Amino acid sequence: MSMFSSIAKFTTSPVSITNKQSTEFYVCVKYMGRLGSNLFQFASGYGIAASKGMKLVVGESDKVYQIFQIKDSKNILISTNKHECDNAIYRKEHKTHSYDKDIVDFKSDATYRVGRYLQSWKYFHNVSNELREILKFRSHIQTKANKLMENVLRKYNTSRENVTLIAVHVRRGDVVTLSLENVLSIATKEYFEKAFQYFRSYSSPIFVVCSNGMAWSKANIPKNYTVEFMDGNLPEEDLALMASCDHMISSVGSFSWWAGWFTNGTVTFYKWPVLEDSKRRHTFSSDFMDFFYPHWIGL
Incomplete structure (x- = not known):
């Protein structure tokens, strides 16, 4: 039994995945702190984007992009300058190390920046297997x-x-x-x-x-x-x-x-x-x- 199948007996992640795909709007994060914090921000941003059928914007200068083999995909947009995030609506978490259901309570009808630290596995539990494929070291x-x-x-x-x-x-x-x-x-x-x-x-x-x-x-x-x-x-x-x-x-x-x-x-x-x-x-x-x-x- 894998680690993630074993988790199912404890809890179900509040973030679920939809097949709806937005072609206009994105999820953005602002990277703060060092590598560990950046990984939480990337993974949580990806989990939130996937739950909305949107794409997470990843910049070519972002540390996670420079360390991992992250590529364009159904839920990731690799961007040179991240201008897609210029007018993003900001949604701020209440607690940095806890899951905040309010931060994910939005529709895919605009570009949103979510943050700040997003340090909870619950934001990306349902896409953990995908993340293991995405987060391959260079x-x-x-x-x-x-x-x-x-x-x-x-x-x-x-x-x-x-x-x-x-x-x-x-x-x-x-x-x-x-x-x-x-x-x-x-x-x-x-x-x-x-x-x-x-x-x-x-x-x-x-x-x-x-x-x-x-x-x-x-x-x-x-x-x-x-x-x-x-x-x-x-x-x-x-x-x-x-x-x-x-x-x-x-x-x-x-x-x-x-x-x-x-x-x-x-x-x-x-x-x-x-x-x-x-x-x-x-x-x-x-x-x-x-x-x-x-x-x-x-x-």
Whole structure:
């Protein structure tokens, strides 16, 4: 059973698909933040456009276009200058990490810009299989990730079929400051210990660690496991590398979320991305499950 068929027992996405196709009007998004946020904006924009029988406008200068092999299709328009969005009507979400039914409550009778962050899987659940076909890394990025993985396998004199690859993302950097300011939480040493323990029984696991805080990772990642620290790569190369793994230990943030999505396997997440009295608690749904998939494992 695939990850997305298993979700059906938990919920049905509020966004449904129609065959009606608009030839005049479009859905637009404004890309904000870094790669993880951009992926949410693209995927949610695509899901909303598909639900309306419209096309999402993607610019040739957009980061997602430069990293992924996105092409013109029934629900995507590749645009040189995105002038199609110049007069778009703006519809703003109420919560950045929650599904907002009001933002998708419009007819395909005008061009709309939806935003801002759109960080809920519910916007694109019904087109997830399509997105997996659309979001293929460009060849130079995938080639780099393949070589990195080949080096890991060669080091242990093994093949891809004989091991279980567990991607591990350790988000540090700005999150350390934000946690001190009570804006976001940060995944703890204890969380990673629990997550590594969870995967201990998997067949011949190799833990592949990517991080923007590698010194902390090397000092705090649990010992007595087969661990490879992947240092010095671009974010998109790290993402492609983690995407090629079987399962995922995520930490916090949208980049970590998407690494888990790409693996399409078992995913653990740090259970409390914000504390109850955090400045951003109101941006999430009450149970956080508008952001995290119901079948992902909170630790």
